Amino acid sequence: MIPLKRIREETESLKKALADRGEPAELLDKILAQDETVRGLMTEVEGLKARRNSASAEIGALKNRGENADEQIRGLGDLSSRVKALDRQLDQARQALDSDLLWLPNPPHASVPVGADASGNVEVARWGAAPQHDFPARDQHDLMVSLRLVDFEAGARMSGAGFPLYTGRGARLERALINFMLDLQTGQNGYEELWPPYLVRRDAALTTGQLPKLEADMYLAAQDDLFLIPTAEVPVTNMFKGEVLDEADLPLKYAAYSACFRREAGSYGKESRGLLRVHQFNKVELVKFTHPDRSYAELETLRGDAEEVLRQLGLAYRVVELCSGDLSFAAAKCYDLELFAPVTGRWLEVSSCSNFVDFQARRGNLRFRRSDTGKLDYLHTVNGSGVATPRLMATLLETGQQKDGAVLIPEALRPYFGSEVIEP
RNA sequence: GGAGAGGUGGCUGAGCGGCUGAAAGCGCCCGCCUGCUAAGCGGGUAUAGGGUUUAUAGCUCUAUCGAGGGUUCGAAUCCCUCCCUCUCCGCCA
Numbered sequence: 001m002i003p004l005k006r007i008r009e010e011t012e013s014l015k016k017a018l019a020d021r022g023e024p025a026e027l028l029d030k031i032l033a034q035d036e037t038v039r040g041l042m043t044e045v046e047g048l049k050a051r052r053n054s055a056s057a058e059i060g061a062l063k064n065r066g067e068n069a070d071e072q073i074r075g076l077g078d079l080s081s082r083v084k085a086l087d088r089q090l091d092q093a094r095q096a097l098d099s100d101l102l103w104l105p106n107p108p109h110a111s112v113p114v115g116a117d118a119s120g121n122v123e124v125a126r127w128g129a130a131p132q133h134d135f136p137a138r139d140q141h142d143l144m145v146s147l148r149l150v151d152f153e154a155g156a157r158m159s160g161a162g163f164p165l166y167t168g169r170g171a172r173l174e175r176a177l178i179n180f181m182l183d184l185q186t187g188q189n190g191y192e193e194l195w196p197p198y199l200v201r202r203d204a205a206l207t208t209g210q211l212p213k214l215e216a217d218m219y220l221a222a223q224d225d226l227f228l229i230p231t232a233e234v235p236v237t238n239m240f241k242g243e244v245l246d247e248a249d250l251p252l253k254y255a256a257y258s259a260c261f262r263r264e265a266g267s268y269g270k271e272s273r274g275l276l277r278v279h280q281f282n283k284v285e286l287v288k289f290t291h292p293d294r295s296y297a298e299l300e301t302l303r304g305d306a307e308e309v310l311r312q313l314g315l316a317y318r319v320v321e322l323c324s325g326d327l328s329f330a331a332a333k334c335y336d337l338e339l340f341a342p343v344t345g346r347w348l349e350v351s352s353c354s355n356f357v358d359f360q361a362r363r364g365n366l367r368f369r370r371s372d373t374g375k376l377d378y379l380h381t382v383n384g385s386g387v388a389t390p391r392l393m394a395t396l397l398e399t400g401q402q403k404d405g406a407v408l409i410p411e412a413l414r415p416y417f418g419s420e421v422i423e424p
Numbered sequence: 425g426g427a428g429a430g431g432u433g434g435c436u437g438a439g440c441g442g443c444u445g446a447a448a449g450c451g452c453c454c455g456c457c458u459g460c461u462a463a464g465c466g467g468g469u470a471u472a473g474g475g476u477u478u479a480u481a482g483c484u485c486u487a488u489c490g491a492g493g494g495u496u497c498g499a500a501u502c503c504c505u506c507c508c509u510c511u512c513c514g515c516c517a
Contacts, residue, residue, distance in 0.1 A: 004473090042474055046486045053486090056498040060442035069497085076497040244434050369434070374453060374469070376434085 001362040002104050004035055004097075017107035020114045020324035027103060034097040041093055045086040052079050102212055106359040108324045109296075109333040115323030122323065124335070127307070128316035130342035135403040139343040140394035141274030143401060144170065147422055149393075150275065162264065162272065162279035164390070169422055173409075174282060176416035177389050177396075178257055181284040181309050185386055189305045191255035191286060196235035198259060199226040204238040207364030209330030209356075219261045232258035232285035233383050237360055240289065244376060245368040251290040251298055255386065258283065275390035276348065283388040287381070289366065292358065295380035296333070299355040303335050306351045306386040312412040315395055316340040318347060332357045337387065339395040348391040353384030 062069040144150040149170025155163045185191045205211040219228040290298045310317045322334040331354035338347035361378040368379045400408040405424035
């Protein structure tokens with residue numbers, strides 16, 4: 001949420017920032033016009049209210065002295081009904097304005113490269129090298145099927161395409177990955193572990209920016225009007241909704257495992273083969289509540305914490321800074337971590353590390369008290385996956401496969417998986 | 425699912441038609457005092473928005489006691505609807 005004052009004062013720079021995102025300027029103009037209307041009505045109704053209030057105070061004073069106030073009361077009824085009518089108009093105008101404000105995306109940070117779409121993204125780091133297999137290597141899908149790690153057909157039978165059923169060693173490998181990542185983040189990286197609810201209320205999804213714009217991307221449990229979380233970011237970011245934190249406690253760092261549910265409407269075909277794009281998946285999410293002055297520094301370290309997962313597993317990856325046109329709705333700046341899947345031959349996004357600055361904090365009313373001034377201020381939220389498992393498993397399998405059809409498990413994962421190899 | 429209680433400031437908690445933007449306590453800030461610490465004393469301390477303004481200073485107005493509606497000249501206080509939380513019972517992993 002962008003404060004109105006800023007929209008008024010920095011109209012032109014905001015228009016440019018939104019244009020960089022590919023967002024048309026009309027919405028901003030509409031908001032400014034509505035703001036004019038609201039303020040005009042406000043001035044009018046507040047003047048009337050001031051008159052009404054002072055007249056009422058006089059009546060109160062008279063009555064307290066036991067005097068008659070009938071004369072003063074007469075005539076105020078008319079004023080009151082005018083106030084009521086105007087108030088109604090004002091509410092309407094304000095509601096229209098507020099709901100439009102919720103559709104404005106976060107303007108990109110000054111450091112974000114300008115670009116129209118993913119082609120404008122900038123690679124900022126690269127690590128490791130994927131193996132060159134000197135045998136006919138299988139892709140992630142074929143490996144999962146032949147090693148019976150995932151039963152895609154059975155999953156589809158019960159839930160439809162995109163709901164993988166992990167079986168046997170596949171289920172164990174999935175569990176190993178989750179435990180490995182949680183231990184890493186809660187251990188050496190110092191995050192506190194959380195295990196959040198998977199269903200959230202509307203207002204929680206509004207905080208993080210899924211609502212109102214991205215409602216169609218989420219599953220809805222209609223009977224109770226609860227959304228299945230697309231990421232643990234949603235519940236975790238809301239854990240301090242409406243609360244006031246102490247400045248000295250910042251930053252707060254949380255690592256949360258959750259299942260994630262995404263409708264991914266309209267994205268089928270080659271992109272979704274195997275585990276490349278699914279409706280339900282597992283993920284360890286990292287969330288930080290930070291001081292406004294520190295959020296960009298915290299974004300860098302969070303990105304490092306997510307990268308650490310990939311490094312310890314010895315997988316080749318790159319870091320891509322998203323350009324303005326590819327940023328998600330709520331993000332001001334974002335790095336994607338992409339694994340290289342050697343057989344599929346593509347870079348696979350396994351994490352988005354974003355700074356949302358005060359955008360989510362304003363929507364969710366997440367505040368802290370400044371110790372120097374004693375004043376309330378919005379904190380900043382930073383989060384990223386650390387990381388999502390499906391493409392991680394896919395890359396792990398493609399990378400670790402051997403000539404004989406077995407898959408070598410990375411050393412860091414062996415204590416969790418309980419074995420160093422998946423035999424054919 | 426059934427029955428009851430309740431939602432007030434950073435927190436606890438009074439108030440139940442006008443003198444209440446809201447007692448008291450805690451916390452926090454400033455000052456005093458005590459060789460350190462603790463205690464004590466005095467003062468201050470809600471948020472948002474509009475107007476005015478060079479000003480995020482000041483002044484002023486308005487709103488806010490879960491949300492919305494109603495009664496009234498006037499509502500934290502009375503009435504209605506909804507949301508949420510808690511307790512007990514039932515059901516269930």
